[in-house]
Amino acid sequence: MAVGLRAVDFGLASAALPPLGFAATWSPPSCILCQCGAFLPYLLNAEPLLLFHRLALDVAWRHSLGPSVPSPRASSRRLLLPTGRPPPVSFIPNPASTPPLFRSARPPSAPSSLPPPPALVTMSTVEAEVTRLYRVRRTVLEMLRDRGYVISDTSADDLGMTAAEFENNFTASGYSRDSLTMFKQLRANAGEQIYVFFPRDVKLGKAAVDDYKRRLTNEGVARAIIVLQGPMTPSANKAVGEMEPAVRLELFLENELLINITKHVLVPQHEVLSDTEKAALLARYKLKDSQLPRVQKKDAVARYYGLTAGQVMKITRPSETAGRYCTYRLCVG
Secondary structure: OOOOEEEEEOOOOOOOOOOOOEEEEOOOOOOOOOOOOOOOOOOOOOHHHHHHHHHHHHHHHHHOOOOOOOOOOOOOOEEEEEOOOOOOOEEEEOOOOOOHHHOOOOOOOOOOOOOOOOOOOOOOHHHHHHHHHHHHHHHHHHHHHHHOEOOOOOOOOOOOOOHHHHHHHHHHOOOOHHHHOEEEEEOOOOOOEEEEEOOOOOOOOHHHHHHHHHHHHHHOOOEEEEEEOOOOOHHHHHHHHHHOOOOEEEEEEHHHHOOOHHHOOOOOEEEEOOHHHHHHHHHHHOOOHHHOOEEEOOOHHHHHHOOOOOOEEEEEEEEOOOEEEEEEEEEEO
16 A cells, blocks of 8 residues: 655745744644654644544554654654645744733742741641540540539549640650549449540550459449540450440540530430430330330440430420420430
């Protein structure tokens, strides 16, 4: 198959002068089709040349017309044109003769007289960890207060402790998480007590769980909260399950306690009913436990209040017609 093609060095042949306001140049970028170095003039009507260029490369590559034919990935600056056709000339705008309408309105860059921006103040790893633990500890105290435990809003040992005081105390303890251990009593019944542990291990194991179980059993405490840095080992999870119902361990990750979810604007008011209030509710509406709507024990708000299977939670939502709307949920699972 014979095709009337020849390789012409781009920009070496003579061409007509460009129109007024443009300057001819020969610094062609790479071809958008085959990266062979040929320039396709965008300012002119380049569509016929673009189509012909693709066709010429396909024909030349498939029929191997000779070593002068560039491959689709060649890097030479040569363009295949029909015999006798002059090569194109690229044109770029000349800023000196371009009408003001087409000039950029952006003023030329000038040296800035503004002072350099201040250096970024970054928080060290220790400071970030102290701030994180302060937020976690505060959320735990708020959770215990909402559950009915004796928590003071003004005491320096409880919610009254500031971030600076917490940092000083935590630093004085040698950054020991054991110093964050809490022991609280229920306001309605001082016999019901709870421990809050902050393990030092990033991944809690079975040995640490056995130590907690031994301590709770010796002191006669049947409930505890463990604030974990990360997930536990499978053997530790199994040990926690085997401790119930004699000893109940509630597990929370630090990431789950950075904020108090009950303070979110989209979370309605929740209230855990006592056994007497639950019996009155069922008698008033002539219901059984199984007829109440349900909530899983793994629900975020149910975990926050420490619900157990069989407890009922009252949820109060705002209503545009009635002012407020109350519903009840039975904890299952």
